[in-house]
Amino acid sequence: MAWRIYQYIRHLFYTRHRKGHGIHSPYLFEFVNKVLFNARATEAPEAIMKEHRKLRAAFAFARRSSVSMKYGFLLYRITSWFQPEMIIELGTGMGISTLYLSSGSPETPLHSIEGDKERAALAAQLICRCCPGPLSIHWGGMEEKLELILPLIPQRFLAFVDGNHHYEPTVDYLRKLMDRAGDESVIIMDDIYWSRGMHRAWKEVVSWPEVKVSIDLFHLGILLLRKDLHKTEIKIKF
């Protein structure tokens, strides 16, 4: 805990670029202004927020381990902006982040993996109630299910990595996803300061040559792979 608090203070200290100040790449400037900090201009999916509120009131897991509304809405804005050919989620939980991801790009097929049977069932019920888009929840171990999904993944995808928060599996999943990625994919890693191991995984992945821009928002990190971007590491107070 003390380590996380120290890291948060450090993050605030090194934070720059709010509202895109000092960012020279037009693509990145657009991303920061129109996606990250554009919550007011984008229509909030009220039905999703309503479901989210209900789940938070009923389940400790939804309060403790799922994305908050602020970050769920950010996932929604990112998929709305990016419109990927496929969305991959590692760690469905009860399906809250799944709902935000899918609603942002409702035509896009989404594959999500969850190892806990009860949560996977709750997620399936949530998805049936809200019908956001074509999506499949794969119940089973992450390694096994990811191996099945990998051959289906197109080059232009968005992945949200939010399961099995340990250094080795995280780096392994990221490596596998990276090997499928064309130069436009977007990968979001949750909980990059959750532990020293997760932070080490984030730092390692950021150093890979395929990653052109990394955006550290403290609670999550965003990796942009576009080849025409210069290698840049940004920290933002979000």
Ligand SMILES: C[S@@+](CC[C@H](N)C(=O)[O-])C[C@H]1O[C@@H](n2cnc3c(N)ncnc32)[C@H](O)[C@@H]1O
């Ligand atoms: C942080 S929760 C996901 C929360 C969800 N993304 C959300 O924001 O609503 C992480 C999930 O990953 C699942 N998980 C962790 N390790 C796993 C593994 N090795 N295989 C499959 N699922 C795993 C857990 O069961 C848990 O539900």
